[in-house]
Amino acid sequence: MMEKMIFGRFIPGDSLIHRMDPRAKISFVFVFIAIVFIANSAETYGILLGFTLLVVFLSKIRLYFLINGLKPVFILLIFTFLLHIFFTREGELLVDIGFIKIYEEGLRQGIFISIRFLVLVFVTSILTLTTSPISITDGIEVLLGPFKRVKLPVHELALMMSISLRFIPTLMDETGKILKAQMARGSDIGSGPVKERIKAVVPLLIPLFVSAFKRAEDLATAMEVRGYRGGEGRTRYRQLNWRLIDSLSLVVLAGLAGILVYFRL
Amino acid sequence: MNSIILSFENVTFTYMQEDESVKPAVKDLSFSIQDGEWIALVGHNGSGKSTIAKLMNGLLFPQIGKVEAMGKLMTEESLWDIRSQMGMVFQNPDNQFVGATVQDDVAFALENNGVPHEEMVVRVKEALQQVKMADYLDHEPHHLSGGQKQRVAIAGALAMRPRLLILDEATSMLDPQGRMEVIETIRELRKATGLTVISITHDLEEAALADRILVMNAGEKQLEGKPEAVFRSGNELTNLGLDLPFSMRMTHLLREVGVELQGEHMTEDELVDELWTFYSRK
Ligand SMILES: Nc1ncnc2c1ncn2[C@@H]1O[C@H](COP(=O)(O)OP(=O)(O)OP(=O)(O)O)[C@@H](O)[C@H]1O
Ligand SMILES: [Mg+2]
Numbered sequence: 226m227m228e229k230m231i232f233g234r235f236i237p238g239d240s241l242i243h244r245m246d247p248r249a250k251i252s253f254v255f256v257f258i259a260i261v262f263i264a265n266s267a268e269t270y271g272i273l274l275g276f277t278l279l280v281v282f283l284s285k286i287r288l289y290f291l292i293n294g295l296k297p298v299f300i301l302l303i304f305t306f307l308l309h310i311f312f313t314r315e316g317e318l319l320v321d322i323g324f325i326k327i328y329e330e331g332l333r334q335g336i337f338i339s340i341r342f343l344v345l346v347f348v349t350s351i352l353t354l355t356t357s358p359i360s361i362t363d364g365i366e367v368l369l370g371p372f373k374r375v376k377l378p379v380h381e382l383a384l385m386m387s388i389s390l391r392f393i394p395t396l397m398d399e400t401g402k403i404l405k406a407q408m409a410r411g412s413d414i415g416s417g418p419v420k421e422r423i424k425a426v427v428p429l430l431i432p433l434f435v436s437a438f439k440r441a442e443d444l445a446t447a448m449e450v451r452g453y454r455g456g457e458g459r460t461r462y463r464q465l466n467w468r469l470i471d472s473l474s475l476v477v478l479a480g481l482a483g484i485l486v487y488f489r490l
Numbered sequence: 491m492n493s494i495i496l497s498f499e500n501v502t503f504t505y506m507q508e509d510e511s512v513k514p515a516v517k518d519l520s521f522s523i524q525d526g527e528w529i530a531l532v533g534h535n536g537s538g539k540s541t542i543a544k545l546m547n548g549l550l551f552p553q554i555g556k557v558e559a560m561g562k563l564m565t566e567e568s569l570w571d572i573r574s575q576m577g578m579v580f581q582n583p584d585n586q587f588v589g590a591t592v593q594d595d596v597a598f599a600l601e602n603n604g605v606p607h608e609e610m611v612v613r614v615k616e617a618l619q620q621v622k623m624a625d626y627l628d629h630e631p632h633h634l635s636g637g638q639k640q641r642v643a644i645a646g647a648l649a650m651r652p653r654l655l656i657l658d659e660a661t662s663m664l665d666p667q668g669r670m671e672v673i674e675t676i677r678e679l680r681k682a683t684g685l686t687v688i689s690i691t692h693d694l695e696e697a698a699l700a701d702r703i704l705v706m707n708a709g710e711k712q713l714e715g716k717p718e719a720v721f722r723s724g725n726e727l728t729n730l731g732l733d734l735p736f737s738m739r740m741t742h743l744l745r746e747v748g749v750e751l752q753g754e755h756m757t758e759d760e761l762v763d764e765l766w767t768f769y770s771r772k
Binding site for chain 2: 357358359387388390391394395398439440443444446447448449450451452453454458459460461462463464
């Protein structure tokens with residue numbers, strides 16, 4: 226199940242969306258999240274859903290793959306849907322089988338909330354699926370740039386994020402090795418009562434921490450030797466380039482917001 | 491050409507610790523290195539080699555004596571300038587890979603030194619070509635072998651076009667194949683650019699390739715000289731816990747059983763050459 230989970234994963238590709246500037250994509254997602262809350266009727270939710278499917282289509286990520294990968298999220302979705310259906314008691318009574326009573330308003334609310342949820346999850350997943358973590362980091366660094374004025378250590382935060390991302394596989398490997406070493410010495414993490422299992426995790430975590438600190442120390446030395454002394458006077462190797470398509474995407478988004486507001490009025 | 495690129499003058503360094511009784515990690519050390527030389531620094535564990543490397547580029551400052559590099563005294567002020575002309579590669583290939591991909595990592599030192607973007611692109615490519623990793627621009631570190639990671643680390647140092655490259659046991663965590671890759675890379679680099687190299691190593695076969703060897707023992711310089719001369723003091727090295735190269739041990743053993751070999755063979759090829767021409771020369 227974990228392997229199939231696509232939340233937060235990156236799938237390389239060369240679709241229109243893949244090639245967009247990370248700054249545009251991140252801003253797009255944030256504005257979109259706000260726009261979703263304008264919708265309040267069948268038409269507006271329909272438009273939102275249609276728009277989202279268009280985005281998915283443009284990203285060339287197969288809908289089936291997306292739905293399959295987001296299965297755990299769907300369980301949550303169905304749960305909220307059912308909650309709304311059974312607990313809203315407004316409007317006409319549609320179904321009445323003994324203790325199950327479904328009202329029109331409940332059905333409406335259930336469907337709307339589900340669409341809202343679905344649309345949000347799809348669009349944010351498309352962001353992470355089509356943008357490499359390092360590009361997201363770059364995008365965030367530039368977007369947060371203005372906050373340097375108020376002494377927010379933007380460069381340092383971005384560097385921290387990119388180094389953490391870079392070390393995830395290394396530390397995963399390391400965990401695997403320690404786990405095997407412990408298993409070879411008869412430790413058993415996979416079974417037994419919870420208390421025992423938690424106890425067995427401690428000898429796994431301690432060597433992991435020790436080695437992570439050692440790595441951090443080495444890395445700091447290596448960075449210092451290569452002339453690192455903070456963000457001051459640094460140039461950037463990775464260049465972001467904002468193209469027409471990026472501006473267009475935001476214009477389209479503004480258009481969407483306009484249409485939704487028009488329907489709501 | 492024969493200018494001094496780095497020198498230590500009566501350098502003593504002690505790691506500051508709670509108890510006052512700690513011995514200095516480096517004691518009254520003096521040596522100098524010419525531009526274009528390949529120096530090997532050898533010694534057993536804890537003999538002070540890494541400490542010397544850290545003194546060389548200002549990660550540590552000596553309590554007594556002085557370090558001069560690139561014609562400047564090492565001080566807090568001159569430090570960054572000196573460092574930008576000095577590349578350094580460490581032992582663990584994983585712990586010195588800063589960037590998310592090969593090209594990001596090679597560009598790291600350039601970014602730190604404020605090199606403009608167009609120039610960076612050129613230098614990254616050039617440096618990766620020098621270590622034969624140009625086809626791996628977008629690879630992530632966990633998809634590379636140890637030897638490849640070390641070559642990327644060397645490229646990261648070369649991108650700054652340094653005058654001096656320091657390798658602190660850069661090959662000791664690699665398999666024989668990776669070790670060969672790295673050593674071969676260094677040899678070719680020296681041939682092509684005349685780069686000055688200081689390699690710190692346990693491996694005397696690697697040290698045999700150098701122009702000069704410095705042997706450290708408990709923070710002091712024990713021996714210094716050309717590889718042939720240093721290796722001739724066979725027992726002294728063995729007593730310091732260092733293994734002679736295989737071909738030299740073989741030569742000694744053959745002599746002991748009465749085979750009259752002539753040379754001191756530092757590489758297997760030399761030994762093999764003498765052996766297969768042995769009878770015809772008699
Ligand atoms: N950060 C430190 N704090 C205190 N003592 C240290 C520190 N680093 C090294 N030492 C001590 O200084 C001495 C020299 O260590 P150094 O790391 O220079 O040796 P080395 O020759 O590089 O050894 P190795 O072959 O194991 O890498 C050792 O006795 C060591 O215990
Ligand atoms: Mg060392």
